[in-house]
Amino acid sequence: MKDHLLSAADLSRDDAILVLDxxxxxxxxxxxxxxxxxxxxxxxxxxxLFFEDSTRTRTSFELAAKRxxxxxxxxxxxxxxxxxxxxxxxxxxxxxxxxxxxxxxRHWASGAPHRLAYSGWIRSSVVNAGDxxxxxxxxxxxxxxxxxxxxxxxxxxxxxxxxxxxxSRVARSNVxxxxxxxxxxxxxxxxxxxxxxxxxxxxxxxxxxxxxxxKADAVMMLxxxxxxxxxxxxxxxxxxxxxxxxxxxxxxxxxxDAVVLHPGPMNRGMEITAEVADSDRSVIVEQxxxxxxxxxxxxxxxxxxxxx
Amino acid sequence: xxxxxxxARVLGGEPTDLLLDDERIADVGRRISSRGATxxxxxxxxxxxxxxxxxxxxxxxxxxxxxxxxxxxQAAALGGFTAVHAMANTDPVADTAGVVEQVWRLxxxxxxxxxxxxxxxxxxxxxxxxxxLGAMTDSAATVRVFSDDxxxxxxxxxxxxxLEYVKAFDxxxxxxxxEPRLTEGAQMNEGELAGRLGLRGWPSVAEEAIVARxxxxxxxxxxxxxVCHVSTRGSVEIIRLAKERGFPVTAxxxxxxxxxxxxxxxxxxxxxxxxxxxxxxxxxxxxRVGLADGTIDAVATDHAPHPxxxxxxxxxxxxxxxxxxxxxxxxxxxxxxxxxxxxxxxxADRMSARPARIGxxxxxHGRPLAAGxxxxxxxxxxxxxxxxxxxxxxxxxxxxxxxxxxxxxRVVATFLRGRPTVLDGKLA
Amino acid sequence: xxxxxxxERLAAEFGGRQVLDERDIARxxxxxxxxxxxxxxxxxxxxxLGIPTRGVPLAHRFAACIADAEGVSVPAGSLDVTMYRxxxxxxxxxxxxHTDIPAGGVDGRVVVLVDDVLFSGRTIRAAxxxxxxxxxxxxxxxxxxxxRGHRELPIRADHVGKNLPTSMRESVKVMLQEVDGRDxxxxxxxxx
Ligand SMILES: [Zn+2]
Numbered sequence: 031m032k033d034h035l036l037s038a039a040d041l042s043r044d045d046a047i048l049v050l051d052x053x054x055x056x057x058x059x060x061x062x063x064x065x066x067x068x069x070x071x072x073x074x075x076x077x078x079l080f081f082e083d084s085t086r087t088r089t090s091f092e093l094a095a096k097r098x099x100x101x102x103x104x105x106x107x108x109x110x111x112x113x114x115x116x117x118x119x120x121x122x123x124x125x126x127x128x129x130x131x132x133x134x135x136r137h138w139a140s141g142a143p144h145r146l147a148y149s150g151w152i153r154s155s156v157v158n159a160g161d162x163x164x165x166x167x168x169x170x171x172x173x174x175x176x177x178x179x180x181x182x183x184x185x186x187x188x189x190x191x192x193x194x195x196x197x198s199r200v201a202r203s204n205v206x207x208x209x210x211x212x213x214x215x216x217x218x219x220x221x222x223x224x225x226x227x228x229x230x231x232x233x234x235x236x237x238x239x240x241x242x243x244x245k246a247d248a249v250m251m252l253x254x255x256x257x258x259x260x261x262x263x264x265x266x267x268x269x270x271x272x273x274x275x276x277x278x279x280x281x282x283x284x285x286x287d288a289v290v291l292h293p294g295p296m297n298r299g300m301e302i303t304a305e306v307a308d309s310d311r312s313v314i315v316e317q318x319x320x321x322x323x324x325x326x327x328x329x330x331x332x333x334x335x336x337x338x
Numbered sequence: 339x340x341x342x343x344x345x346a347r348v349l350g351g352e353p354t355d356l357l358l359d360d361e362r363i364a365d366v367g368r369r370i371s372s373r374g375a376t377x378x379x380x381x382x383x384x385x386x387x388x389x390x391x392x393x394x395x396x397x398x399x400x401x402x403x404x405x406x407x408x409x410x411x412q413a414a415a416l417g418g419f420t421a422v423h424a425m426a427n428t429d430p431v432a433d434t435a436g437v438v439e440q441v442w443r444l445x446x447x448x449x450x451x452x453x454x455x456x457x458x459x460x461x462x463x464x465x466x467x468x469x470x471l472g473a474m475t476d477s478a479a480t481v482r483v484f485s486d487d488x489x490x491x492x493x494x495x496x497x498x499x500x501l502e503y504v505k506a507f508d509x510x511x512x513x514x515x516x517e518p519r520l521t522e523g524a525q526m527n528e529g530e531l532a533g534r535l536g537l538r539g540w541p542s543v544a545e546e547a548i549v550a551r552x553x554x555x556x557x558x559x560x561x562x563x564x565v566c567h568v569s570t571r572g573s574v575e576i577i578r579l580a581k582e583r584g585f586p587v588t589a590x591x592x593x594x595x596x597x598x599x600x601x602x603x604x605x606x607x608x609x610x611x612x613x614x615x616x617x618x619x620x621x622x623x624x625x626r627v628g629l630a631d632g633t634i635d636a637v638a639t640d641h642a643p644h645p646x647x648x649x650x651x652x653x654x655x656x657x658x659x660x661x662x663x664x665x666x667x668x669x670x671x672x673x674x675x676x677x678x679x680x681x682x683x684x685x686a687d688r689m690s691a692r693p694a695r696i697g698x699x700x701x702x703h704g705r706p707l708a709a710g711x712x713x714x715x716x717x718x719x720x721x722x723x724x725x726x727x728x729x730x731x732x733x734x735x736x737x738x739x740x741x742x743x744x745x746x747x748r749v750v751a752t753f754l755r756g757r758p759t760v761l762d763g764k765l766a
Numbered sequence: 767x768x769x770x771x772x773x774e775r776l777a778a779e780f781g782g783r784q785v786l787d788e789r790d791i792a793r794x795x796x797x798x799x800x801x802x803x804x805x806x807x808x809x810x811x812x813x814x815l816g817i818p819t820r821g822v823p824l825a826h827r828f829a830a831c832i833a834d835a836e837g838v839s840v841p842a843g844s845l846d847v848t849m850y851r852x853x854x855x856x857x858x859x860x861x862x863x864h865t866d867i868p869a870g871g872v873d874g875r876v877v878v879l880v881d882d883v884l885f886s887g888r889t890i891r892a893a894x895x896x897x898x899x900x901x902x903x904x905x906x907x908x909x910x911x912x913x914r915g916h917r918e919l920p921i922r923a924d925h926v927g928k929n930l931p932t933s934m935r936e937s938v939k940v941m942l943q944e945v946d947g948r949d950x951x952x953x954x955x956x957x958x
Contacts, residue, residue, distance in 0.1 A: 031859075048861055051861065051862070052861065052862050055846070055862040055863075055864065055865065056862075058864075058865050058866075059849065059865055063899060063900065064899075064901060065898070065899040067899070068849045068850070068899070069849070069850060069895065070849040070850070070854065098849075330849070330859060330862075331859045332859070333859075334849075334854045334855075334859040335854055335855065335857055335858040335859030335860065336854075336855045336856055336857060336858060
């Protein structure tokens with residue numbers, strides 16, 4: 031593995047399988063144990079640097095780091111120097127001076143983790159916890175982990191990703207990682223919400239959800255913000271959910287063993303109905319649990335060893 | 339003081355002597371006797387007319403932390419320029435006779451290059467009301483070029499009126515062609531790479547739609563339009579068509595759009611963030627051909643200094659723009675001369691004669707190197723090469739996209755009205 | 767007994783000499799299995815945990831051996847100690863081996879840790895901490911096929927198949943059918 035995890039494209043097929051296998055061991059080592067803490071990262075400092083609110087991702091990384099006995103510092107844009115306009119660079123220099131071994135960064139700007147990793151401001155490992163509309167690689171790994179648990183293997187499976195691909199870092203990372211793992215990915219969205227150049231991505235695209243669902247082994251619904259209709263990406267929330275939402279009728283089109291994923295937080299009634307979200311083939315809650323194992327695996331693989 | 343330049347190859351021709359005396363070129367020929375002049379040996383060097391930049395951001399008044407008229411014109415002289423057109427987007431905006439005269443006077447006092455202020459088209463660049471274009475023309479700065487550069491005059495009626503109005507004093511509207519709604523929040527060229535990097539796309543059509551509209555407007559009102567920093571193949575094609583039809587249109591291209599492509603954005607390093615954005619290799623090829631065949635009239639630097647903190651940050655948060663004055667000639671040599679697309683006479687035409695004509699530099703710039711002309715010239719060593727180190731630049735800012743790159747050619751000396759501003763590659 | 771031809775092949779592969787063959791290993795394992803039961807006064811409450819890689823098949827062999835002799839089934843599993851090692855930073859992070867704790871857990875039981883070679887003792891130190899995180903056994907014992915000496919920690923084995931005095935320059939290689947396709951123990955000079 032590289033020193034940083036910035037993009038799902040940083041993972042070769044072997045790397046990706048290593049992370050998934052390691053995640054499975056992490057689950058094994060903590061599930062049902064009286065002591066859920068492992069001593070592996072004792073004395074290492076992990077900084078959660080969040081320029082954008084995300085309690086769920088921050089908590090997941092925090093728990094993962096603490097289960098590995100790392101010291102965890104939360105550095106958030108609210109209530110810190112960041113909100114007073116301290117630059118990314120100055121923040122990075124501060125973290126370097128404090129001796130951070132790993133910076134987990136969530137940022138509103140695409141590429142900010144890349145800047146942290148390669149501008150020479152800090153020496154620590156950088157983990158991208160979601161940057162702008164770019165990528166969210168640990169989310170993709172936890173999705174792949176969840177899929178592997180339910181489907182056995184991801185290789186050759188048909189995975190459908192539905193919704194606001196244009197603004198989705200989850201979609202970008204998932205397409206890259208799932209393609210690396212040999213899945214056949216199909217993106218479904220109105221043309222306005224597919225990025226220019228998507229035809230060069232390692233996946234198929236479709237505007238017709240029904241025809242894709244009947245062959246899907248899994249379907250991942252992306253969050254769609256209602257406000258997008260104000261920028262004319264679609265006419266109304268109602269029309270969007272009628273054409274691209276996962277409701278009971280569409281759910282019935284899926285093969286019997288197909289599963290439903292959602293990276294959260296959900297817009298119930300928009301991209302997914304409550305009925306589908308709460309069905310027994312929805313693995314949405316499990317994704318959250320798996321997120322901790324996957325992040326433990328990533329932190330272990332980046333931090334436990336010596337740098338090459 | 340007079341200077342005798344020995345053995346310079348004028349426009350790349352046979353070695354010739356040039357005698358500069360009392361602001362003018364006194365004599366051009368073989369074995370001119372020194373007659374007490376200071377002799378400088380120009381063996382192996384090219385002589386070109388002093389370069390004229392149609393598009394320079396000197397940042398003064400307002401952002402003296404990024405550049406001043408003095409440092410900007412020092413950079414210009416080191417790049418071989420003897421005249422620069424200073425863009426209007428200063429603070430306060432150059433939308434009154436007072437501001438343009440101030441900038442013009444600062445240029446005179448510094449003495450490194452003639453500063454030709456560009457006047458704003460609209461008050462405060464707001465795109466709502468015309469600035470007092472006539473007053474700026476009649477001022478000591480004798481403004482002829484008007485531009486809201488940095489912003490597009492997107493209102494079609496306002497653009498039409500501006501074009502019509504400047505006919506009274508032979509002015510030209512230099513349009514920064516950027517359809518604002520199509521580029522809200524845009525960060526880089528729209529395409530597969532932008533989609534992958536998660537950076538908001540800046541489509542070619544946002545430029546081409548304005549270029550198309552404006553060439554038609556210029557033809558309709560028969561007034562001069564100049565298109566700033568053309569960056570796409572489509573724009574080149576529209577301008578070519580407009581010229582074939584005899585529309586009164588001129589255009590410029592920046593050195594960086596001749597040399598660099600969008601791929602550099604994959605580093606997320608904002609030194610490559612510029613407006614208009616770097617495009618694809620196909621666009622670069624079209625721009626080079628367009629410059630070679632004269633569709634594009636001029637190379638203009640769009641020299642845009644920014645302090646370190648505006649570039650040492652996230653891509654989205656960074657300012658648009660690149661330094662250009664001190665590297666322009668080298669980049670043109672690499673992309674146009676060394677590729678065989680343009681000879682040195684062509685370079686002199688695109689970097690001196692035509693920009694001077696577009697800017698109406700009243701006979702003192704962009705003239706041939708002949709006896710009786712103003713002694714504005716540059717001596718260049720085309721065989722030299724150098725590694726660009728931003729710390730060595732005269733500009734106050736460091737945002738060159740060529741950091742660490744090896745570029746051909748070196749400006750050895752620049753003369754402004756017979757007086758050296760640069761000697762031995764250093765400020766005189 | 768291995769044939770002379772096998773001897774030569776092993777010597778060629780490892781540049782070393784074979785010190786235990788298949789029969790020696792089988793004898794040693796049977797003896798240890800009996801010792802374990804004897805020491806424990808029966809097979810009740812035993813859990814045998816092998817340390818990956820080669821401790822795991824050994825643990826299963828012990829369990830089978832005890833089951834044969836005593837007619838009771840002994841739970842066997844594996845315990846990866848990578849996450850507990852004190853030398854992680856000396857190398858790039860390595861892949862984890864599988865941990866498989868038998869369903870009954872370890873609380874109140876006697877855990878027998880099994881490894882192929884006992885050397886510095888650091889692996890066993892890590893294993894003791896790892897066991898602690900799994901639960902609270904009544905006792906922990908250690909069984910190894912080979913003890914080659916050179917301890918760096920105050921740790922000793924309860925059951926040893928063979929003591930092999932070695933020099934630090936030598937390496938001891940245990941090969942097992944399940945992993946390597948044959949049973950043998952070979953000593954070779956470490957490559958300089
Ligand atoms: Zn501009």
